Amino acid sequence: MKRLAVVSGKGGTGKTTVTAALADLACRDLDLVMADCDVDAANLELLFSPEVQETVPYYGMTCAAIDPGVCISCGACAEHCRFDAVLAENAIYRVEPADCEGCGVCEQVCPAGAVRFVERKNGEIYSSMTGIGPLFHARLIPGSGTSGLLVTAVKERALQEAAGRDLLLIDGPPGIGCPLIATVTGCDAVLIITEPSMAGRSDLERLVRVCKGFRIRMFLAVNRSDLEEGITGEILAFCAAGGITVAGLIPFDKAVQHAVCSHLPVTRMPSPASDAIAGIWTLIKREMELP
Ligand code: SF4
Numbered sequence: 593m594k595r596l597a598v599v600s601g602k603g604g605t606g607k608t609t610v611t612a613a614l615a616d617l618a619c620r621d622l623d624l625v626m627a628d629c630d631v632d633a634a635n636l637e638l639l640f641s642p643e644v645q646e647t648v649p650y651y652g653m654t655c656a657a658i659d660p661g662v663c664i665s666c667g668a669c670a671e672h673c674r675f676d677a678v679l680a681e682n683a684i685y686r687v688e689p690a691d692c693e694g695c696g697v698c699e700q701v702c703p704a705g706a707v708r709f710v711e712r713k714n715g716e717i718y719s720s721m722t723g724i725g726p727l728f729h730a731r732l733i734p735g736s737g738t739s740g741l742l743v744t745a746v747k748e749r750a751l752q753e754a755a756g757r758d759l760l761l762i763d764g765p766p767g768i769g770c771p772l773i774a775t776v777t778g779c780d781a782v783l784i785i786t787e788p789s790m791a792g793r794s795d796l797e798r799l800v801r802v803c804k805g806f807r808i809r810m811f812l813a814v815n816r817s818d819l820e821e822g823i824t825g826e827i828l829a830f831c832a833a834g835g836i837t838v839a840g841l842i843p844f845d846k847a848v849q850h851a852v853c854s855h856l857p858v859t860r861m862p863s864p865a866s867d868a869i870a871g872i873w874t875l876i877k878r879e880m881e882l883p
């Protein structure tokens with residue numbers, strides 16, 4: 593089983609659109625499993641209308657809780673909490689779970705031993721079936737801030753399902769933070785989706801630095817490449833200097849927006865973008881020696 597993650601240095605590059613199109617092509621002759629590791633904005637499900645078969649709660653971080661029967665209302669916890677997570681009303685102290693960062697200071701300063709740590713539900717993980725194969729995805733409760741851990745949990749479930757199959761295709765998170773690192777760890781290759789803008793170019797450089805650190809094979813595609821051909825040229829030169837395989841250029845194409853609005857992968861309708869993504873898939877499939 594090979595593992596391919598589609599990633600981008602920033603949001604809005606069309607990463608999920610490309611992932612969905614690749615999945616639609618891959619399923620035609622491969623045994624495919626998909627994982628949506630963009631847990632802060634999981635959108636792959638919108639294009640494949642999955643039927644959820646299992647939902648499991650996700651407990652990422654514990655948070656502090658005050659036992660009112662033990663608390664002597666001294667206020668030390670509220671005074672020392674740097675995140676203003678301890679609230680007091682009529683001398684009754686409690687922790688607001690959404691604001692608690694789990695640092696443990698309140699437990700340290702409490703003279704009565706009234707603080708303990710309890711599990712907090714941070715989200716849900718879904719095992720689903722789509723028309724083209726299993727999909728693992730998740731929802732993070734807003735403010736939970738543990739998306740890297742949730743990505744790892746989603747990936748673990750997807751990897752179990754993908755054992756003995758041909759390909760695990762991952763829709764990765766944008767950026768270079770903890771969720772990205774959790775996504776690309778253990779992958780055989782990444783496909784970086786970028787766009788020809790100054791922000792896209794600088795975010796690409798940071799992303800490439802991170803991926804190089806993990807010694808992961810990198811493919812790159814420039815989405816809407818014809819909108820700023822000068823910057824596209826700079827990106828291609830950057831790839832040539834860094835030994836990054838350019839898998840293809842995807843032209844700006846209104847068919848993409850039409851496909852997204854219809855909740856369909858763009859590869860379901862003939863168009864220049866669809867043709868370009870088909871070329872990208874052919875190259876990646878060959879280079880990754882997929883069956
Ligand atoms: S664990 Fe830290 S953040 Fe949470 S309530 Fe205690 S002091 Fe505040």
Ligand code: SF4
Pocket residue numbers: 658662663664665666667668669670685698701702703704705706707
């Ligand atoms: S420090 Fe302990 S005893 Fe004091 S208010 Fe907080 S929980 Fe209650």
